[in-house]
Amino acid sequence: MLSKRAEDGGCWEPEGCGQWDWGCPETRSRLEEVFFGDQDVIRRGSEDCRRFWAFFERLQTFRKPKPGPEAERPPEGPRCPALADLPATYDPRYRINLALLSGDGEPGPGPRGAHGRLPRDRLAEFRRAVLHYLDFGQKQSFGKLAKLQRERAALPMARYRQHLLQALREHQVVVVAGDTGCGKSTQVPQYLLAAGFSHVACTQPRRIACISLAKRVGFESLNQYGSQVGYQIRFESTRSPATRIVFLTEGLLLRQIQREPGLPQYQVLIVDEVHERHLHSDFLLGVLRRLLPARPDLKLVLMSATINIGLFSGYFSHAPVVQVPGRLFPITVIYQPIPKEEVPTSKVERLDPRPFLRVLQAIDRKYPPEERGDLLVFLSGMAEISAVLEAFQPYAAHTKRWVVLPLHSALSITDQDKVFDVPPPGVRKCILSTNIAETSVTIDGVRFVLDSGKVKEMSFDPKAKLQRLQEFWISRASAEQRKGRAGRTGPGVCYRLYAESDYDAFAPYPVPEIQRVALDALVLQMKSMGLGDPRSFPFIEPPPAASLETAIIYLQDQGALDASEHLTPIGTLLSQLPVDVVIGKILILGCMFDLVEPVLTMAAALSVQSPFVRSAQSDVECGTARKPLESDHGDPFTLLNAFNAWVQVKSDRSANSRKWCRRRGLEEHRMYEIANLRQQFKGLLQDHGLLAKARVVTGDSYSRQQRHRQRQELYQLKRRHEEGEGRKRKVLRLEALEGGSSSGEEAEVSGSQAGDGTHHVDIQDVKFKLRHDVDQLQAAASSAQDLSRDQLALLKLVLGRGLYPQLAAPDQYNSCRKDSDQFFHTQSKQGAVLHPTCVFANNPDLLQGGQAEAQKNQGPLSDRRDGSSSQHQLLAFVSLLETNKPYLVNCVRLPALQALLLFSRSLDTDGDCSRLVADGWLQLQLEGSEGAVRILSAALRLRARWEEALDRQLARQAWPRGEDGAATAPKTERKAAAALGRDLLDFMRSKVSYSIHRLTALEAQNLYVGPQTITAAPQLPGLFGEAALTPHETKGGYAVTSFLTYNCLTSDADLYSACLRTFWSCPHCGFYMPLTPLERMSHESSCPAAPDGDAHGASEEEEATSGRQASTLRRAYHCEICQKDLLLTPTEILRHRRLHV
Amino acid sequence: MASSSEQELRGMFECQVCGLTVPYSYVGQKPPNSRTVVLLEECYVLKDPFSSDKDRFLILGSQCSLCSKLVCVGPECSLFYSKRFCLPCVRENLSAFPQEIQQDVEKRYALSKTGSRKLDSRT
């Protein structure tokens, strides 16, 4: 085609006549055909080709007149033969060590025939231009390489390279101590690679650091486009068989050890930032210390700031320390303690911004605006940041010398990114940050640091199992870190809003995380790694004993550990799910009732930071747009709705999900996280046989092809984006920043822009579509959107059971209170309030059904004054967080009676079962013993069936799986689960009127009758399977099941249980006898004509199979305490053990 | 896939003038996959680490045609004028080179001096 056009003639005439025009498209096309073919270095239409023409144009403008034919010969003759044959005449082309074969040879036919039409001298000229271009490229790349090597060699770490390698040859463990800027994190891995080590893992406390370090080290080790350097984080991995060094999080390495305790895949481990003392890093050190003797060939490098080095060295039998000085410029410290009258007197009072403002003014007075240098302010939390922001903004607007930017983890990613942008000339950037900028985020150009000396940290109260966010003085080590941020690029100044004597009184180091957080996940992981008793594990610094005890008791309460602290089957599974125990339970329970899709989403949503942007809370428009997403069942359902609605938007190709999120005050990044996490959960459930692997729906070949094409396009977009290397630094605008956060327009254009801005690529969207099958997600989302009432109720039950015992009861006077004054009580914490984001915080009436009805009942027409209702509600919550008040976070409401009957670990009754006490803190008074007995016995049967179903599910997980890897539930099992689901729903709907009362301390003390002398067990055959009725040793009454104790409650009327016998006829079989309530229950549960029970909805044959299956789960169990040999399922063993507690 | 595109490293190239040390993957005049480009001297070559194109190569250095020292192509270490010369050799035989080269060498010398002074003031 092209040659045909060439024959038509171009804009140039054959040799000699007419004007030669390099710019003529026809000419260029012919030249490209000759020089830029598929075999050539530069290919037609490539980016390189475009760059060449730009270069060529510049070359034309600089073209000098040709030198005269006779250049001067050097006056002296050559001294040696090598110089003798230097070209006599200078020509720049002699300076190029490249030659080009393209366009050579005789003109002739063939693909390159076109050049016959080009004048020979023009061809030669063009060839020289190409050579110049290639030479220029060589010079550029080499310059880059040389600069890189120079910079690496100039790092303080470089001088210690040999020292480090020598130490590592002689010792198994080496500590590298060096401060920020010494280059240890980037250089040490490279030294190891260059020294010939090849399987190197380097852990980082933060995911983001894994990615950035892998990029940097890849670049520096000239492996930017290779695969020797990779990273591995929760959702992403660039690891391949060729990878020689991998950056990964501490948590991930721990998981690898959990799978392969000897860690055979690594030769060297580097644990970076050990001084930060994260929970995982402390634990990892402990695990590694145990591992090292078993792997004498494994080398371990600990890297730390120059903080507390002796501790780490000592922990590894005095490992040698390579200490590297940092590269910091001198920093002047100015102590400016806050005057007394400006110190907030109570913790609710807002921070006084005046001392901060004075520093701003001092900088303006002392340093001319043309001297660049930004200010970094360290504050304790978001409230403090907004107080200072409010005070700084008018000042900044007035002086036009500052742009003020907040920085904390709850900001949107776009807003966080702004702190890296540059201010216009004459204007300084002022970043108001939490301690996130102490180590996690490094901002260049900071010259001034203003340190409030405060930090807010989570602390854990093991007694109340309560997380508390409290303000503390920082440690001296943190103060030094903060100060150091001022001296990274030049000499700096650090203002400290405290006295030098305060500084001296600070603790030397921050409190390690292990000493201030809940340890359940840690204990669970330790158990599953077979590390024995956590109490005797040799931690580098042990956690408080009370925290360990609390964690163990909690895991026992959650059913993950048994009475002798061994992992239960469910505990084993939970230890493999990288989530909170509660969330893990919800996942497992959800699998049983075919609620996998919504449960996956909820579990994921509850495991990430809330996608609801706090600042949008007060925004009326946001509130209105959010409204349709809200669910009156509770926050997890709102999250489910939000995610599903977002997926619908995503699946619509034309819709802009980013805009959709912004309008609703949703952080889209969290949505991506939820999508990734739920995918990971799904994989885990499939791996553990709880969920059948989805069959791949291939569709017809057309749709397959189309899908393939779409994916190719997405890959291309992603590659192009990666080559464009993300976001360019932008110049901040003064006016636009007055709001402190991004305006809508700005957020629209920021983010990733590829190329020359001709098209916007939402790289998150691209990655999302590459990682997920959007159609499949959309199908799941729309199925979840039309969940039936039944499914919703079942979902609530699953959540409730998972979250139990995290329950809160509304205060009895809530209905008389203002919306904002609603109180709730948990067993251990009184007076908790709802988190402002909670759906019930704005709609408290949703929780007052019981109280409202009870009040109505109190009217003159009713003689009941006891608050009876069938609609009492309880809240199950995901976490209890204490800041200035204890807050319940992520709540679901549940019908109180049913939830307590189904979930309580301890249920105590009186003689006629109308009075029940759940877990020793909530008392239920039911109306009429008849109904009470019926609902109690229904609950008992349901609980037994549910346990059994769970056992079977867990046992299936433990079985070796077949070739196809899928362990699908047998049909019968699925039917039984469906039947159980139906019966649970019936149970939830049962209407019984009752009152609910939180026991006072005094009442709780005198709750039980205590051990009785008459201990003859009533004869109640077949009531609860094989379990024998035994007198309860402490409470009195009889232990019926592991959780139910009959007739152990003291009451005013001292009734003898036998006196409670009344005539009763069985509604199913017509049996008629005087019976106690317990005897009635016994008969009902064993009555062959009863419609309830396993037979419900299943044929007899199926019942027989399911019975057989249950019996296959039984194994011989010898109880040490009662010296009996029993045949029990794992759950029954657990139940049995509890009897002895 | 990625590993096959990575060329085997043959050893370390070290410039005997400036000490620059970089791994190389090929020595010769016809770098692998270099298509229609040939080198006019025996070069130490590395796959261009700054290009995603796996066929792009980067010349690190070669032998000085006078003293046979291994030198990098950096402007402070060597120049090419139909052959490779290390800068010490060029300066020794300066008069044997054309005017243009002589001027260029002087310029480089002056530049490197100010450059190193700048570096000194930083530390």
Ligand SMILES: [Zn+2]
């Ligand atoms: Zn050199």
Ligand SMILES: [Zn+2]
């Ligand atoms: Zn030489």
